[in-house]
Amino acid sequence: MATQETSAQKLEAVKNAMIKQGDVVKALKAAKTAKEQVQPEVDKLLALKEQFKQLSLLDDGAGSKFDRASLESLLLKRFFYAPSFEIYGGIAGLYDYGPPGCALQNNILSLWRQHFILEEDMLEVECTNLTPEAVLKTSGHVERFADYMVKDTVTGDIFRADHLVKQVLGQRIEDDKKVQSGNAPKPAKGQAKLEPLAAETRSEYELILETLDNYVGDELRKLIRRLDIRAPSTNNEVTDPVLFNLMFETQIGPTGQFKGYLRPETAQGHFLNFKRLYDYNTGQVPFASASVGKSFRNEISPRQGLLRVREFTMAEIEHYVDPNGKKHSRFNEVRDLVVPLYSADAQQAAAGPTRMSIGDAVEKGIINNETLGYFVARIYLFLTRIGIDPARLRLRQHMSNEMAHYACDCWDAEIESSYGWIECVGCADRSAFDLTAHTKKTGEKLVVREALPEPLIEDKWTLEVNKKTFGPAFKKDAKAVQGFLDSMKIDEAWDEVKLQELKEQLAAGSGKTSITGTDGKTYELTDNLVTIEKKTIKSFIREYIPSVIEPSFGIGRILYQLLEHAYYRREGDDEARHVLRFPACVAPIKTLVVPISHSGDFNPFIKQIVTGLRRSNIANKVDDSGSSIGKRYARNDELGTPFAVTVDFQTVQDRTVTLRERDSTKQIREKIPVILDIVKDLVEEKTTWKEVEARFPAFVSQEV
Numbered sequence: 001m002a003t004q005e006t007s008a009q010k011l012e013a014v015k016n017a018m019i020k021q022g023d024v025v026k027a028l029k030a031a032k033t034a035k036e037q038v039q040p041e042v043d044k045l046l047a048l049k050e051q052f053k054q055l056s057l058l059d060d061g062a063g064s065k066f067d068r069a070s071l072e073s074l075l076l077k078r079f080f081y082a083p084s085f086e087i088y089g090g091i092a093g094l095y096d097y098g099p100p101g102c103a104l105q106n107n108i109l110s111l112w113r114q115h116f117i118l119e120e121d122m123l124e125v126e127c128t129n130l131t132p133e134a135v136l137k138t139s140g141h142v143e144r145f146a147d148y149m150v151k152d153t154v155t156g157d158i159f160r161a162d163h164l165v166k167q168v169l170g171q172r173i174e175d176d177k178k179v180q181s182g183n184a185p186k187p188a189k190g191q192a193k194l195e196p197l198a199a200e201t202r203s204e205y206e207l208i209l210e211t212l213d214n215y216v217g218d219e220l221r222k223l224i225r226r227l228d229i230r231a232p233s234t235n236n237e238v239t240d241p242v243l244f245n246l247m248f249e250t251q252i253g254p255t256g257q258f259k260g261y262l263r264p265e266t267a268q269g270h271f272l273n274f275k276r277l278y279d280y281n282t283g284q285v286p287f288a289s290a291s292v293g294k295s296f297r298n299e300i301s302p303r304q305g306l307l308r309v310r311e312f313t314m315a316e317i318e319h320y321v322d323p324n325g326k327k328h329s330r331f332n333e334v335r336d337l338v339v340p341l342y343s344a345d346a347q348q349a350a351a352g353p354t355r356m357s358i359g360d361a362v363e364k365g366i367i368n369n370e371t372l373g374y375f376v377a378r379i380y381l382f383l384t385r386i387g388i389d390p391a392r393l394r395l396r397q398h399m400s401n402e403m404a405h406y407a408c409d410c411w412d413a414e415i416e417s418s419y420g421w422i423e424c425v426g427c428a429d430r431s432a433f434d435l436t437a438h439t440k441k442t443g444e445k446l447v448v449r450e451a452l453p454e455p456l457i458e459d460k461w462t463l464e465v466n467k468k469t470f471g472p473a474f475k476k477d478a479k480a481v482q483g484f485l486d487s488m489k490i491d492e493a494w495d496e497v498k499l500q501e502l503k504e505q506l507a508a509g510s511g512k513t514s515i516t517g518t519d520g521k522t523y524e525l526t527d528n529l530v531t532i533e534k535k536t537i538k539s540f541i542r543e544y545i546p547s548v549i550e551p552s553f554g555i556g557r558i559l560y561q562l563l564e565h566a567y568y569r570r571e572g573d574d575e576a577r578h579v580l581r582f583p584a585c586v587a588p589i590k591t592l593v594v595p596i597s598h599s600g601d602f603n604p605f606i607k608q609i610v611t612g613l614r615r616s617n618i619a620n621k622v623d624d625s626g627s628s629i630g631k632r633y634a635r636n637d638e639l640g641t642p643f644a645v646t647v648d649f650q651t652v653q654d655r656t657v658t659l660r661e662r663d664s665t666k667q668i669r670e671k672i673p674v675i676l677d678i679v680k681d682l683v684e685e686k687t688t689w690k691e692v693e694a695r696f697p698a699f700v701s702q703e704v
Ligand SMILES: Nc1ncnc2c1ncn2[C@@H]1O[C@H](COP(=O)(O)OP(=O)(O)OP(=O)(O)O)[C@@H](O)[C@H]1O
Pocket: 297, 299, 306, 307, 308, 309, 310, 312, 314, 423, 424, 425, 426, 552, 553, 554, 555, 556, 557, 558
């Protein structure tokens, strides 16, 4: 039953309503002010989000995290690469590249040739894969090109020792994170409950992981025992680490007597041709040789797809430089480049990389010399040019144990992906090691001869063998004793300290002293067999073995990391679409050409476009399959094709076509010759899509 309202009640109701209205107005005003205050913050956050999107492509733009499985299935579906011999069960560490993989690799290599060989006037060589044993003995590979391996003591499963330590400690840290955050899974039956790590244990593990490359030999064995590192799936103990040589051995020729190896790097081929290259370069130093080719390593446990394989393409540079002057004439061009450097000291302190200019790093002695600094910078520029995300690229210095004994400094370009930080380029100052070793072994002088502007007059300690007495005194052992004397030379010049020591020993022994020949036997050297004295020497020529700075690129590793950095998913109408955000310079196909339907009216326009693109050397593909236009765009987004030209019914009317850009999915419409010019400029990086959009009215494509 309705109640009768009194006037007083009505008045009260109106008053209340007015209060509420006032509240609403007040609240609206407050909200407006708050919005105005907050808006700049919101704008900042949006700008930051954009920056993060550009810097870290890990976030795929659809807001979801990188999903390796979906990238891998895309790569297989589009045949970028696939396991070799798959229908025979496959062999670990061997992969075949399909059409887009080959095109991508060729484009990376062609940019590599432009960026290094053309830019620096390097001398390209192509040397054989098969290498006789003698060469690799001299270079030290037969003895030392090895990794440590351990075995599960029960199952016999094999692990690379450092990788096992990394995996086990990494897992312990992950488990600890779960325990600390209360997310530890319930232990399965018979399994122990996960316990938290002591803070100092966790920091120790983290430090070991940062410095793992520094553990070799007995240090590595002790580490495995002390930390009780076991085989992960069985929890069995592992054996002590032993060295396993990574070279594939073979026989050259039918007799079986001539041992050889498949080369593990291209470098030795450069060194053996040094004399010819030096002459070709009209005797001028510095200069560099470069080579692209396959290398072979019998990896203990190939894994992580293209990152650790048994046969891979390497691109290597050997830059020969005067050991007394490692300045670089173009250093000024890179001096101010700021890069993330992770020095050996910073690793030891687990401090993380520091951004620093190359000039500062060389000045402070963090990078050993200008030439090495120059190449570190050029490597950084190359990797970012082909599309490696600079936020996930760092330059890490080798620690003392990690570095070859002859190298004086070494930096790796490491790229981060879902597998962590991976070395993709090594850049070492190998000093004069290889050329000296081959010179000593073969007697062929791999040296630089520099005419001096003024003759050099110096008082120097010298040794001369008394030919009349030396031969008869040692007979068949003369070579071994001569070898001992030759070992007192540095770069073909006498080591004066050693000569003086020998002279003092002879004097102390009343003209006699014992020495060890190169055959390991002891001989008596008497002062009538050699003359050691100080002489004034006038020389017109300076002869020296150059130092070698070696940037060494693993192309497969770079290619895979690039694929991860380029990959993202875009939410489509019905399903997420996969996109590879390659820069045009490396994209396997630069332009897709699509007729909107099968009408024969489109053919002359398709022909005109394709001919135009071919004339400009732009790799293109016509997709006139029956799929919807959206599907055809999506298929090519998966191949990383940056641009698509579409011929439609309007083309027949006014000879205009649309040009679509892969990442924005926006289009412009213009006459065919204008579009062809724009595509050429975009591919040659003379303009950007943003500039194109600013010049022409862009619209969002209808991708159904
Ligand atoms: N098994 C492999 N599979 C793919 N690429 C490789 C492999 N081994 C080396 N590379 C590539 O060759 C480059 C130069 O080789 P280098 O001898 O410096 O590597 P490395 O130090 O032996 O590598 P790692 O320590 O990862 O085994 C590396 O930076 C890497 O890009």
